[in-house]
Structure formats: C-alpha cells, structure tokens
Amino acid sequence: MTDETQHALPQGVSPAQFEAALGQLRALLGPENVLTSDEQLAPYTKVMMSDPDEKHMPGAAVLATSVEQVQGVLKICNQFKTPVWPISTGRNFGYGSAAPGTRGQIVLDLKHMNKIIEVDPVLCTALLEPGVTYQQLWNYLKENDIPLWLSCPAPSAIAGPVGNTLDRGVGYTPYGEHFMMQCGMEVVLANGEVLRTGMGGVEKSNTWQAFKWGYGPYLDGIFTQSNYGVVTKLGIWLMPQPPAYKPFCIQYEDEGDIDTIVEMLRPLKLNNIVPNAAVIANVMWEAAAVIPRSKYYDGTGTTPKEVLEEIKQKEGMGAWNVYAALYGTPEQVEVNWNIVKKAVEATGKGKLITEEDTGDREPFRYRAQLMKGDMTLQEFGLYRWRGGGGSMWFAPVSQAKGSETKAQMELAQEILNEYGLDYVAEFIVGMRDMHHIVDVLFDRSDPGETARAHECFTKLLSEFGKRGYAVYRVNTGFMEQTADLYGKVKRDVDQTLKRALDPNGIIAPGKSGIFV
Amino acid sequence: MSRKSKYSLLAVALVALAACGSTSDTTQAPGKGKLTYLGKESIPKDKAEMVFQQTCMACHATGVGPVILGRDLPPEAIKLFVRHGNRAMPAFTEAMIDNETLDRVAEMVSKSKAPATQAAQ
Known part of the structure; x- marks a missing residue:
C-alpha cells in the first residue's frame, strides 16, 4: 500500500x-x-x-x-x-x-483489546478491556444465559462501556450514571508503570470489582475526562434482571409544562419510586428519532412553532415526553405504578402511555429498549432531522428544579433560534440534577450553516456560563472554553497533576483543556 | 484504484442513495399489547452476518439510514461508505470491521433482494 x-x-x-x-x-x-x-x-x-x-x-x-x-x-x-x-x-x-x-x-x-475478562454473575460485576462494545457484552450475557442487564447510551451497539464510562457518559437504566457504577481500573501511566486503583493494588485481592474506594485518596476520578494515563481495564457493575419491568411514557402538551414535570418527577426519583435515569424529551427530539424534519417542513432555519404543533397532533407526541420505568417484583411494580399514576393525576394534566397502548410502536419501543439496556440505534435518527451530518452535544447541568429547567430551556431556545437552529432537547433525570442535553444539529456540508453552528455553540457556552451553568462534557473543539468556565484554580490543579504524571505531555494533550 | 476514481465511485453511489432516500416514516403500525425484545436467538454465529445484522441493519432496516437492500449497490461503493461515513453515517475503522469481513458484508448487501416490507413502501 x-x-x-x-x-x-x-x-x-x-x-x-x-x-x-x-x-x-x-x-x-x-x-x-x-x-x-x-x-x-x-x-x-x-x-x-x-x-x-x-x-x-x-x-x-x-x-x-x-x-x-x-x-x-x-x-x-x-x-x-x-x-x-x-x-x-x-x-x-x-x-x-x-x-x-x-x-x-x-x-x-x-x-x-476487546476481551471480556470476567463476568461474575453472583456479584454482578464485569472486568473489561477498552475495545469491548456494548453489543459484544450484550451478546456474551445472552449467549451464556447470564440474567444481567447493561446500561448503555443511545449509540449502544457500536459504542463501548469503557470509553463511555471514562467520559462520564450516561445510560437510561437504574445504573444510568455510569461512573457511579464503575469499580476499579487498570491504568498505564506515562512512565510505563501500571496502576490498579481501588482494591486492585492489593496482592491476591478478590474485591477489585466489589469495593470502589480502596484506601487513601480515591484516584479513579482523575482518570476520567482526563489525560493522565491510558486505561486498559475497567470494572463495572451490572444490574440483576428484575422479575418485572414496566416502561411508560407521560406526555405533556405545553412547552411550559417542563416546570410541572420536573417538580412531579423529583420526589419520585429521590424516593426511588422511579429508579432509572428517566428522560424528558421535547417534541423535536421525539420526532427526530422517527421522522426527518422534511416530512413536515422543507424550509431552512428554525422549525416554526406551527409546524411543531402539527407534528404533535399528527404524530401523537407531546411538547414534552417523559420516559421512565419501574423495576422489581410484580407486586413492587404495581405499588409504584399506583404512586406514579397519583403523582401524574395531581399535576392536573399529562397523559400516561404504557406498552399495552403502543405495542412495538416507535419511539416508545426504542425508549423501552434503552431503559432495559438493550441494543438499538434508533436515536441516530436525530442526525437526519436536518441532515448534513453536523452534531454537537450541548450538555449543561441543571438543578432538578422546575424553575431552573424552564430558565435553561428558554435561554437555549433564544440562542439557537437566533442562529436559525433547532432546540432538539431532552433532560436526563438525576437524583438532584438534570443533564440538559441539546443536540445542536446542522448541515456540515453547508459552510455557512456550519459557521453559524460554531458561533451559536460558542455563545451557548458563554451565555450559560454567565448565569452559572456549565456543561458536564463537550466536544474536542470547545474544551478550552469549557475548562475556563470551571475557574483558574481548577485549571491550575489539572495542569499540576498533568505535569506530575505526564511531564512530556504525550497523552492526549488538550483533553478537557489540559496541557502540560 | 486511484483516489480520484474512488471518489468518483463514491459520488455516483451518493446520488443513488440520495434517490433512494430514507423511509419518511419509521413508526410501525400502531400496535396494542406487549413489546417484543430480542434474545440470544437473534445473535448470528457468522462474523459478517453479525456485522450485517447488528450494525448495518440496526440503522438501514429501521428507517434511520437509507434503504440499502435490493439496490444493486456496487461492493466498492459500499466499502467506501463504511470506511468514510457519509454525512450522518459513522465511519468504521479496520479495527472495528476488518477488510475480509467488510468484503463479505459488501457482497451480502450488494446481492441482497429488497425485503417484502421495503418493496411495499
């Protein structure tokens, strides 16, 4: 060659x-x-x-x-x-x-490096190499009749647990906060030494994947979203398959209902009635997973509100669409379902939808798959909403308070619309936070639209930053700007660690804005 | 094959795929009742079949990506799409899909017949 x-x-x-x-x-x-x-x-x-x-x-x-x-x-x-x-x-x-x-x-x-080194069906743990994909691990569990569930992000089949966890990505099951469900890692340091974190450094230890913290300073965190070493093995926890699983959707008609939804969901999440990383997807996210925008709108620029109303009516979608699930024994699920129904009723609005209503219809189907850690690439439909292969995730963290999510929604809409782009968004529900995920979609084959998207993303970061909102993760084009939002002292400490662990700066310079 | 001719082939295939488009509505007919989930019986034993079913078809049989079955797409064009990606389509490295497997997958797609549901669209 x-x-x-x-x-x-x-x-x-x-x-x-x-x-x-x-x-x-x-x-x-x-x-x-x-x-x-x-x-x-x-x-x-x-x-x-x-x-x-x-x-x-x-x-x-x-x-x-x-x-x-x-x-x-x-x-x-x-x-x-x-x-x-x-x-x-x-x-x-x-x-x-x-x-x-x-x-x-x-x-x-x-x-x-794609070996599934160990799956312990008793302690429900796995030890993996970086090249293992979610699909590979799913196949392994199925082929070996191991009743454990994965938690995967939307590009499940072709992405992998090690990379996703190290970038502090999320999934949609009760184990959706992936780094929280990580336990032990092996890291090759820049000087060639091999570090095993947690209990992994103890000779003959059998608790490397069972106990996260080890002894002394907890180090795993510094090898996530960083460039201090090369992770070559990662332990994760897997969820026992529950006897009963009940996915459901709640549709709300008005954009302003986000406030009500978050106030309704927070107690359910904090009290573990809804244990999973539920999502609240807006109409464009919901629609984009299953249809291209051109089905209803051939213009350029921001999708008009009347078009969104038409999509809601004709596709049977809400302005906001909550996807959550219940897990446990049939008795537990029944009790919790009654609690959920009462919580929704108390809002005075909201339409509950279950699999009995939808069967295999999308997008309910792929949401149900994701909330049990099954493989689906349906959400890649987002990329054809406007077409052209441009996508940047704008992912500010929000308090799990209705007023805060509403304020972030309005700010994001205002800025995106200024640049003729769409607010394609979902909130991923944490205990006390929300990952506010906006897919900034644009036609990358159009230089003008690409330039607008770049300017828009820059402004999103800066305007959100002025109000104390920062993203939890960002693409490699905006890592410096994002690192600045977290302050000089944080940047200095990041650099001090870099200089100590990788003095020649040979591992991923620029990752998370960290240079030697 | 020279780089110029490769890209010419890619351009021709792009036009062909654009003409096919993606299905405009991927929602299945409204159904009542239970969701069906895949089990171990869905896992192909053959490596190329596995790539075809669990990667290609995950988008191209669900309406997410353009229809590729039964289109007589040239194997060389399919391989270029896989290695380069096309607009929203991801690119796949040799480490993900080795050349030998890709050759077989490209043959399978190229020689495929349109499924009944696709023909009805």
Whole structure:
C-alpha cells in the first residue's frame, strides 16, 4: 500500500522526529498495526462538530493489543515527544468521535483489546478491556444465559462501556450514571508503570470489582475526562434482571409544562419510586428519532412553532415526553405504578402511555429498549432531522428544579433560534440534577450553516456560563472554553497533576483543556 | 484504484442513495399489547452476518439510514461508505470491521433482494 499521506504533524514535532517514532512503533507493533495512508486514516478523521477536519487530523493511528504494547507505545512517544490520543471504540459522536483533540496526534486505537475478562454473575460485576462494545457484552450475557442487564447510551451497539464510562457518559437504566457504577481500573501511566486503583493494588485481592474506594485518596476520578494515563481495564457493575419491568411514557402538551414535570418527577426519583435515569424529551427530539424534519417542513432555519404543533397532533407526541420505568417484583411494580399514576393525576394534566397502548410502536419501543439496556440505534435518527451530518452535544447541568429547567430551556431556545437552529432537547433525570442535553444539529456540508453552528455553540457556552451553568462534557473543539468556565484554580490543579504524571505531555494533550 | 476514481465511485453511489432516500416514516403500525425484545436467538454465529445484522441493519432496516437492500449497490461503493461515513453515517475503522469481513458484508448487501416490507413502501 502506498503512503499517500503528508503526515499531519503535532506542534513542535519535526517530520524526521515523527518518522523516527513511526519506525519504532512499526518495530514494536508490526507494520500492519501502524496506519498512515489516507485510506487507513479516513475513518479516524470523520467528525461531526463545526471545527474544520484539518484541526483534528491525526498524524497516524496505531493498534495495540496488550498492556505491554501500550507501555511500549508510551515509551516511544516519550522518547520522540510525539503525543498519542487513546480511543477505545471512538464512537463518541458529537463529542469528537475518534479524531484527536489537536492536529497531528497519533491515535492509539485500543479496539483490538476487546476481551471480556470476567463476568461474575453472583456479584454482578464485569472486568473489561477498552475495545469491548456494548453489543459484544450484550451478546456474551445472552449467549451464556447470564440474567444481567447493561446500561448503555443511545449509540449502544457500536459504542463501548469503557470509553463511555471514562467520559462520564450516561445510560437510561437504574445504573444510568455510569461512573457511579464503575469499580476499579487498570491504568498505564506515562512512565510505563501500571496502576490498579481501588482494591486492585492489593496482592491476591478478590474485591477489585466489589469495593470502589480502596484506601487513601480515591484516584479513579482523575482518570476520567482526563489525560493522565491510558486505561486498559475497567470494572463495572451490572444490574440483576428484575422479575418485572414496566416502561411508560407521560406526555405533556405545553412547552411550559417542563416546570410541572420536573417538580412531579423529583420526589419520585429521590424516593426511588422511579429508579432509572428517566428522560424528558421535547417534541423535536421525539420526532427526530422517527421522522426527518422534511416530512413536515422543507424550509431552512428554525422549525416554526406551527409546524411543531402539527407534528404533535399528527404524530401523537407531546411538547414534552417523559420516559421512565419501574423495576422489581410484580407486586413492587404495581405499588409504584399506583404512586406514579397519583403523582401524574395531581399535576392536573399529562397523559400516561404504557406498552399495552403502543405495542412495538416507535419511539416508545426504542425508549423501552434503552431503559432495559438493550441494543438499538434508533436515536441516530436525530442526525437526519436536518441532515448534513453536523452534531454537537450541548450538555449543561441543571438543578432538578422546575424553575431552573424552564430558565435553561428558554435561554437555549433564544440562542439557537437566533442562529436559525433547532432546540432538539431532552433532560436526563438525576437524583438532584438534570443533564440538559441539546443536540445542536446542522448541515456540515453547508459552510455557512456550519459557521453559524460554531458561533451559536460558542455563545451557548458563554451565555450559560454567565448565569452559572456549565456543561458536564463537550466536544474536542470547545474544551478550552469549557475548562475556563470551571475557574483558574481548577485549571491550575489539572495542569499540576498533568505535569506530575505526564511531564512530556504525550497523552492526549488538550483533553478537557489540559496541557502540560 | 486511484483516489480520484474512488471518489468518483463514491459520488455516483451518493446520488443513488440520495434517490433512494430514507423511509419518511419509521413508526410501525400502531400496535396494542406487549413489546417484543430480542434474545440470544437473534445473535448470528457468522462474523459478517453479525456485522450485517447488528450494525448495518440496526440503522438501514429501521428507517434511520437509507434503504440499502435490493439496490444493486456496487461492493466498492459500499466499502467506501463504511470506511468514510457519509454525512450522518459513522465511519468504521479496520479495527472495528476488518477488510475480509467488510468484503463479505459488501457482497451480502450488494446481492441482497429488497425485503417484502421495503418493496411495499
């Protein structure tokens, strides 16, 4: 295969230095595992955000299959000062996908490290390598008749638990806060040492996946959304399959009902009546999962309110659509269902929908699948709402108070509409917080719309920031701006840790705004 | 194949797929009763079949992505779509789908017949 690539080079790295590093990497991994041609790198360059491709062009991609190889890669990168951008499955769509945070970094692709090392059906735990996908783990559990459920994000089948958990992603089951359900990790440090967190450092320990905290400072958190090491194993907790499962939807007619919905849901969540990471999806999110916008509106710019009203009427959707579920024994589910019904009745509005009403109809079906950790890619329908392959997740955290969610909704709408974009949104219900998730969708093949989306996203971050709202996660084009929202002291501490653990700054420079 | 001819092929295939479009309404007929969930019987044993069923068809048989079955799409064009992605479609690396498996998947899609439900649309 001819090498058609003029390598994208990392800042401060000469072509000769880069070539020398590639030579060493070929010797370590085999030439077939060092990818440099345009054809080989193409899948690593596809991004959905508004940044130009060139800004995130990898210099190469390398495939490691063992901890020893990861150690070797980091040794070479330290020697030649060439940075690597580790990915597990690289399916972080709308957050940067597989492309590095800055130009020229070598993608360290861990997809081939895909062993399901252990599933303990008694303690309901799993120990996984980074390349394991949710689909792979789901298949394994089914094939081995292990009655445990996963919690997965919407791109379930092709994404993986290690990457999602390390980016502090969420799912939709009672185990939906994924980092909370993580237990123990193995990390290759920049100096080549291998750290096992929690109980993992204790010789002969059998509680690595059973007890999160270990002894002394709890370290797992610093290896999430960070660039302090390369995680090569991760423990997670799995949910025992309950005897009874009851997914349901509650539709509310008016946009302003978000206040009422949140006030109704919070006590149910805090008291564990609704134990899962429920969602409150607006009409555009609900519709986008199943139809393109063009079915009702061929124009450009923000979808008019009268069109949204038409969609609500004809597609049978609410302005807000709550998806939640009950889990437990049939008796428990019956008791909790009566509590839910009374809570909804007390709001004086809201229409309850169950599977008896809908059968296999979408979007109820895919929501029911997600809330039990089944595989579905139905929500990728969001990407064809406007078409053109542009997507950036704007994900500010909100208090779980109706007035706060309403204020955030109004602010987001105002800014998105100013740029002719749509408020395609859902709130993911936490105990005391809401992940307010807005998919900023745009036609990436249209330079004008892409530029507007970029400006819009910048303004969303800054205007929300002025009011004390910040995102919990962001795409690689906006990590610096987001890090600034969290304050100088936080940035200084992040950098101090980086300098201590990775003094040459060779692991994912720029991740979460952290440079050496 | 030169890079120029590859992209020409991709452009032709893009036009073909755009003409097919995606189904305008993916909602199934309103049904009453119980939801059905997949079990282990849904898991293909063959690697290419697994990619086809659990990845390709997860979007292209649910109305999320354009219809690809029964369209006589050239295998080379299918492989380009998979490696490059197309607009909203993700790109798939060799580490995710190796070349040998992709060859077989592309053949399967290329030689597929339109399913009855698709033909009725």
